[in-house]
Amino acid sequence: MANNDSTSDYSEITRNGLWDNNPALVQILGLCPLLAVSGTVINGLGLGIATLVTLVLSNAVVSLIRHQVKPDVRIPVFVVVIASIVTAIELAMNAYVHDLYLVLGIFIPLIVTNCSVLGRAEAFASKTTVGRAALDGFTMGLGFLAVLVVLGGLREALGKGTLLSQAHLMFGEGAKWMTITLVDDYRGFLFALLPPGAFIGLGLLIALKNVIDARRKQRRGAAAHHREGGNVAMPVSAAGTTA
Amino acid sequence: MSLPKHMLKMALLLGAFTVIGAGMVALTHDATAERIAIEERATLLRTLNSLVPPTLHDNDISTDIITVASKEFLGTDQPVTVYRARLKGTPVAAIMSPIAPDGYSGAIKLLVAVRHDGTLSGVRVITHHETPGLGDAIEIERSGWITGFNGKSLSNPDDAGWRVKKDGGVYDQFTGATITPRAVVKAVHKCLQYFAANRETIFASRPTEVNPHGK
Numbered sequence: 001m002a003n004n005d006s007t008s009d010y011s012e013i014t015r016n017g018l019w020d021n022n023p024a025l026v027q028i029l030g031l032c033p034l035l036a037v038s039g040t041v042i043n044g045l046g047l048g049i050a051t052l053v054t055l056v057l058s059n060a061v062v063s064l065i066r067h068q069v070k071p072d073v074r075i076p077v078f079v080v081v082i083a084s085i086v087t088a089i090e091l092a093m094n095a096y097v098h099d100l101y102l103v104l105g106i107f108i109p110l111i112v113t114n115c116s117v118l119g120r121a122e123a124f125a126s127k128t129t130v131g132r133a134a135l136d137g138f139t140m141g142l143g144f145l146a147v148l149v150v151l152g153g154l155r156e157a158l159g160k161g162t163l164l165s166q167a168h169l170m171f172g173e174g175a176k177w178m179t180i181t182l183v184d185d186y187r188g189f190l191f192a193l194l195p196p197g198a199f200i201g202l203g204l205l206i207a208l209k210n211v212i213d214a215r216r217k218q219r220r221g222a223a224a225h226h227r228e229g230g231n232v233a234m235p236v237s238a239a240g241t242t243a
Numbered sequence: 244m245s246l247p248k249h250m251l252k253m254a255l256l257l258g259a260f261t262v263i264g265a266g267m268v269a270l271t272h273d274a275t276a277e278r279i280a281i282e283e284r285a286t287l288l289r290t291l292n293s294l295v296p297p298t299l300h301d302n303d304i305s306t307d308i309i310t311v312a313s314k315e316f317l318g319t320d321q322p323v324t325v326y327r328a329r330l331k332g333t334p335v336a337a338i339m340s341p342i343a344p345d346g347y348s349g350a351i352k353l354l355v356a357v358r359h360d361g362t363l364s365g366v367r368v369i370t371h372h373e374t375p376g377l378g379d380a381i382e383i384e385r386s387g388w389i390t391g392f393n394g395k396s397l398s399n400p401d402d403a404g405w406r407v408k409k410d411g412g413v414y415d416q417f418t419g420a421t422i423t424p425r426a427v428v429k430a431v432h433k434c435l436q437y438f439a440a441n442r443e444t445i446f447a448s449r450p451t452e453v454n455p456h457g458k
């Protein structure tokens with residue numbers, strides 16, 4: 001990995017975190033909190049933000065101390081760093097967003113065990129500059145957060161017929177208007193709210209990403225073909241079947 | 244470098260990072276402890292006040308507390324907190340925190356507010372592990388079922404009525420979940436019986452000293 005701080009390098013880090021190497025859709029890391037807390041948009045958003053802050057801070061700290069930490073003890077040191085950061089975030093959430101803290105409960109301390117945090121520290125942050133490490137943490141966190149929110153929205157809409165219910169837990173009493181009721185008097189679709197619904201929902205999102213990737217590849221291939229062959233009819237590609 | 248020396252150096256390095264990490268956590272804890280205590284108290288007070296409206300009492304319910312224990316009537320052999328509401332020194336209501344030990348997935352923690360005359364002022368579920376979408380209708384956020392206890396007492400309905408409808412009583416069960424409401428109805432009934440038998444002691448006992456920082 002070249003250590004150049006050019007703009008194209010930063011945009012590659014960004015694209016990696018958000019799409020190409022998305023922690024939830026491609027690396028399939030951090031499944032436990034992803035599946036457990038994605039029942040509603042607000043829960044997903046709350047845990048997503050906590051994970052994002054953890055990733056930025058842990059990546060930055062790990063990068064800062066990368067010359068002091070010897071390879072022999074790097075993993076335990078990283079774990080200590082991550083655990084300290086998560087505990088500090090847990091205390092802060094308990095103090096400043098107490099109601100949301102009560103809802104997320106055990107899943108905040110469990111961010112420590114989210115493999116994507118240690119994974120980014122070890123695979124990326126420990127080998128690069130602070131700026132690049134922090135940006136990587138931010139985009140990876142944002143990619144994770146986006147999947148949590150989309151999956152939360154999907155499950156909440158199907159399961160309860162609402163979006164953004166309990167918004168007041170995060171934004172205060174004044175945010176009750178944010179809740180959108182999609183279907184009045186909705187009987188609920190319990191399956192979407194239970195863990196199997198989370199698995200299937202995530203599976204659908206991964207499939208959707210693969211379809212989009214295949215389409216883009218096909219289009220790029222077709223465009224290249226056009227440039228080379230002139231007025232050749234669109235080739236029938238098999239890319240669709242690979243999704 | 245010899246091996247033991249190298250190991251020692253690595254241990255010291257790891258130790259140093261542990262000390263820094265623990266120090267950081269200690270500092271955060273110090274900075275947030277007061278605010279967390281305030282938030283926890285506010286949350287408790289909000290629940291207590293929703294059960295016994297602040298207009299009906301003038302004492303600080305969250306500190307006028309005693310603990311009682313009765314495995315048979317309160318569902319646990321652990322001491323259970325009782326919050327007492329008074330108006331100008333006269334007992335108004337007691338809020339007890341019994342446990343329904345026989346929920347579908349373990350214990351259901353309740354808050355049961357009983358007025359001095361033995362009628363229920365309100366019931367709330369504090370924690371439970373019932374099935375989402377089925378048994379969790381006992382939460383006030385999900386359905387109004389729990390408000391069905393308001394105004395009930397030991398004589399209204401009578402003993403036979405303190406059951407879910409499926410068992411011949413007056414309380415609704417949920418579609419697909421009978422065990423959960425059955426457990427809650429039973430626990431509230433027992434709690435009322437405990438209150439009736441111990442009313443004078445509950446209000447007369449000297450309050451337990453409360454330390455704002457827990458232990």
